[in-house]
Amino acid sequence: MANIILFAIAPVSAVIALAFAYGFYRKIMKLEEGTEKMVEIAQAVRQGARAYIKQQYKIVAIFFVFAAIFLAFLSFVLKVQSAWTPFAFLTGGFFSALAGFIGMTTATMASARTANQARDSLDKALKVAFRSGSVMGLVVVGLALLDVSLWFIVLHIWLKYSLGVTTVTMLSFGMGASLQALFARVGGGIYTKAADVGADLVGKVEAGIPEDDPRNPATIADNVGDNVGDVAGMGADLYESYAGSVLASAALGASAFLFNESFAFNAVILPMVIAGIGILASILGIFLVRTKEGATQKQLLSSLGFGINTSSVLIIIGSFVAVKLLLPGNIWLFGSIVIGLIAGLIVGKSVEYFTSESFKPTREIAEKAKTGEATVIIEGLSTGMISTAIPVIAIASGILGAFAFAGGFEPGKMIMGLYGVGIAAVGMLSTLGITLATDAYGPIADNAGGNAEMAGLPEEVRQRTDALDSLGNTTAATGKGFAIGSAALTALALLAAYIEEVKMGMKHIIEQGMQLPEFLQSFTSAELVDTLSIEKFMDIFQVHLMNPRVVIGIFIGSMMSFVFSGLTMKAVGRAASDMVDEVRRQFKEIPGILEGTAKPDYMACVEISIKGAQRKMILPSSLAIVIPIITGMLLGVAGVMGLLIGALGCGFILAIFMANAGGAWDNAKKYIEQGNLGGKGSPAHKAGVVGDTVGDPLKDTSGPSLNILIKLMTMISIVVAGLVVGFSIL
């Protein structure tokens, strides 16, 4: 009974999060949007963002319909999946989309209001921007945890499905979230960078007008991009990460304590309880963030840091209590949580070191701008590559530590160790409510600056929004660290969940009286399958490094990260070219634009970004769906596991490389713009702009999509595991 009360923390705190989000939203809406011009601009951005999201959700809906039909086929015809799978899948996609939509709507409502408050003071502006970021953070964690706990209540508590069936069915909810997140990241990423690159190339370089100038036809598209890419895309992304880590750990908890029903229940709810505690701690942390007028960047940062750190400490204490109450025999699991938090912190700090203009690496890139574009690019690429070392070592040590703390090195206890890895990911993401708030407020401040610029507000307003924006870059680096780090841990936990799903598939085949493949025919009963440890499983399925199926899988998985990144990057290049053509056309065909006497056709540019994004997101996203299925049918379980680990190993590192190279180029340019090495307009600045432009698709389109790609491929493999085990060729 005590554990049911503890479990209640999850849905209750989720509802509280949503309530606070609504409260913040109401408060924001009460503020004035500012001058007529400001309202007009905000309206145009909102309209553009809505137009995009509408189109995007239409295409995504088509994919979801097909995927749901396929899942229904697995569930009702082949019967290798629970009947609830298609529905869980749909809710995952729906809530992820909803979280993105709410976050984006709030952001588009908040930008003019932030600019308007910035006319008064920095503190007021920070409050609005951070509050609307908090709406996003709380909506993401609230909806995710609500959905997770509702499904758990329905399937296990109400319908009395076993913990195994319940948690595995819930993983298809994660698949829905991942699929929708991939579209949001890829589509949003293409959209925003096409607009950004296109606007810069013609506006800044050719026409010589400043950023966010209302005479630039692509400027609204650019501002829309921040909302659909950096806000809605990021929201869906982190919704997926958050839900994924909880779901993966829950599934492993069910298996780790398979022969101990009551502890199994506790192990399954532990990640949800930790997430719930995290939500409460985040809300408290959010209220601690405040600052005074005239605060330095350092003070602003320490204000945010104070909020986040307090939340972290509360979570550490809270999860110690939770572990103690739920799994008193495994109190060391608590060490896994702490290790997860520390690893995330190290990754975040290293991202900051390699991408902030306060440190050597970025300054050296800026330095190279003196010898031209080529040397800037070479230095940025090499810095990005070298920068992968610390995060990889941190995450590797984190995995080892989390595994060891959970007791994974004891013979036959591997599954416990992997459960520990999953719990570490949950710990790492438990502060998401507040860290996401600090992440999401960056683009809001950015947009507020755009609004101020276009509306012709006084210089000091722009200075205030710039201060907020630049602060956002640093906090976003830490946030990225947690997102990347948790993705690696979650992916590993999901891989372990994949094994459970394969076993589930075997049991199902046995129960249906169907034929198992030859090498599995010694398994004549479901009970025998249950006794199969991970070690034994790996032996029987030959998931070892000399099996050519595994090796080929690893090759293809590694390749997938590269090909996927190449496709998304190319899409940005192509759409940006179209944008350049359109802006050039408007400058030529609409007289008076550059003089400010005629209004450019903003929506035409928005339309181009939309079309480019929609068309080009389909191929890479489809690959993510199709490749795991094909690999499974051709190479079996061993091939799939190779594929997933290859995609994880290579994709994880490629993602860090892209994020850091892109971030460093961006800030190297900013460093020059601050007046160093010749300042704005110098040849060094020109070279810096080239570096920044190259980095744009790397850091905002391809890089962040890779994390989702890795998890989506794993989720899909999990869902089709039954099919693969029964029907694969090799």
Add this chain to the structure above:
Amino acid sequence: MANIILFAIAPVSAVIALAFAYGFYRKIMKLEEGTEKMVEIAQAVRQGARAYIKQQYKIVAIFFVFAAIFLAFLSFVLKVQSAWTPFAFLTGGFFSALAGFIGMTTATMASARTANQARDSLDKALKVAFRSGSVMGLVVVGLALLDVSLWFIVLHIWLKYSLGVTTVTMLSFGMGASLQALFARVGGGIYTKAADVGADLVGKVEAGIPEDDPRNPATIADNVGDNVGDVAGMGADLYESYAGSVLASAALGASAFLFNESFAFNAVILPMVIAGIGILASILGIFLVRTKEGATQKQLLSSLGFGINTSSVLIIIGSFVAVKLLLPGNIWLFGSIVIGLIAGLIVGKSVEYFTSESFKPTREIAEKAKTGEATVIIEGLSTGMISTAIPVIAIASGILGAFAFAGGFEPGKMIMGLYGVGIAAVGMLSTLGITLATDAYGPIADNAGGNAEMAGLPEEVRQRTDALDSLGNTTAATGKGFAIGSAALTALALLAAYIEEVKMGMKHIIEQGMQLPEFLQSFTSAELVDTLSIEKFMDIFQVHLMNPRVVIGIFIGSMMSFVFSGLTMKAVGRAASDMVDEVRRQFKEIPGILEGTAKPDYMACVEISIKGAQRKMILPSSLAIVIPIITGMLLGVAGVMGLLIGALGCGFILAIFMANAGGAWDNAKKYIEQGNLGGKGSPAHKAGVVGDTVGDPLKDTSGPSLNILIKLMTMISIVVAGLVVGFSIL
């Protein structure tokens, strides 16, 4: 007895290869070097190249001394290695260095002579260039096969060591070759690209003087670079690949037929026999290459193609006979050889498609030059990433096919399948004698062009050498395909050999009465270890994908490819900056350089490239040595195997990406220079030059070093396997 005669093919054909190489060399030396100016320039290049090689070998020698002492420690103190190991290691390094040195000397002798012959006719010039390329090709295969067969004769036939001990000891010969190759590739690659980039940035861009202009102080360094990087570096690289594939297959042959002594002997000599047949076929092919004056590029290409194709057909026939005679019960092994050849061909063709200006991808990169540097870079990066798909699928299918043909899918026969993969690599590289000739003649033609330019020869001479050079680019693409493809297959075979070495280490520990780690203590006798199949081995050592040691190993291995590439790339950037400073200094301080009245200080620039290369090659190369040892000591056998497969999976793909992106940028620039999209001097051309410069370190320094890195790490792991199995922590 019959098999001893067959074995004799190996040393005999090796000696024949060396004899032909000497004959070709003598013929080349009989030709005139041309005008006084031409002789002077050739002398300067020779002098620079010698100066570099001397310095490089000095540093490498220090590394070799330390490594040999370490190996002697393993052999004589810890006694976990055969007493011959340090000596085999040293000869591998020595012969690899010798092959590079001879190839380079020939090339520096041939360039002026090629230019001089080009004054008469294209055919004569082709003959000299191709002949000196052939010297390189034949010296590499001759020395490698001679060394391999001599060690085999000494250890097995003369000293009567068992096949297992013999082949494993010989692997340390491969380690020597790999270590020296890594230094040659990294050092040579940094040297050549620092000079190239530096010369271009100041000479072409700042001073506006053409390529290879004698007024540019860095021009001799640039020409020296072609010899030390593209000739000596490539020679050492392919020596290592060639020897590695033969040695890995031989080691697997010994294990695959462990319980059938006579077949084991045949299986061990089969790769050497195939290599011997390949040498004879290559010599024949070389004599078939000839062309007429006024030949089009197509005719030139078909002439080279005719030589290579004839060799390939002869090898296919010859190896069918060899398999039939040596392993009549495994005639399908022949299929593995053919599959290896086909996979190599597909990789080569795909490299050509993605990097030749005759095809769409490179033209689209050129097209993007119209919108500036950033879009060229984005398009090149994305094209390079997408281009990894075909090679990976080809090699993956090749592995699967070679494994299946050799019977690896039969239960308990995995080792046979891996032997088949090794044999496929041998088949792929068996034409190396002739393919390397077509590879190495490219830089010779390039240097001849430089000589002609600097010596002020008439325009038509330069046109002829350019025709040869551009042809070299296409054949080099195919050559690269074989090098990359064979590296992946060889690395996999070496990984299997690693297992054998671990078993050898276990036996040794048992025989010495020392303590095995706890999980291995059921192995109480050497005979028990011998019965350990690969499958069982992987189970006991838990080399499966859920073991965190394996996963962490994979992460670190993948990271290593990125960090190593980043370090080498950065080294090029730094050394290029120094070069820029020196050239600027000379222009300023030596009056009359630009007017052609004063001679620049060529050797000062050579010195800078030397220093940059020597200093910066140490860190990345040391990492390659240290990381496998540390990983082994910390994470044990499972961690090492993860490390190696991670490095292979990620490094293989990163290498293709770099090679193709760099090649495509290079040819996109050439396409523009041919007069397209505005031609030379247009803004598009400027953007194209930036792309080319960025691609330089990717395709000629970091990319080609990765193949060696992967194999060197494997070789080192093999050599320290005994240490790891006895003393690792986890």
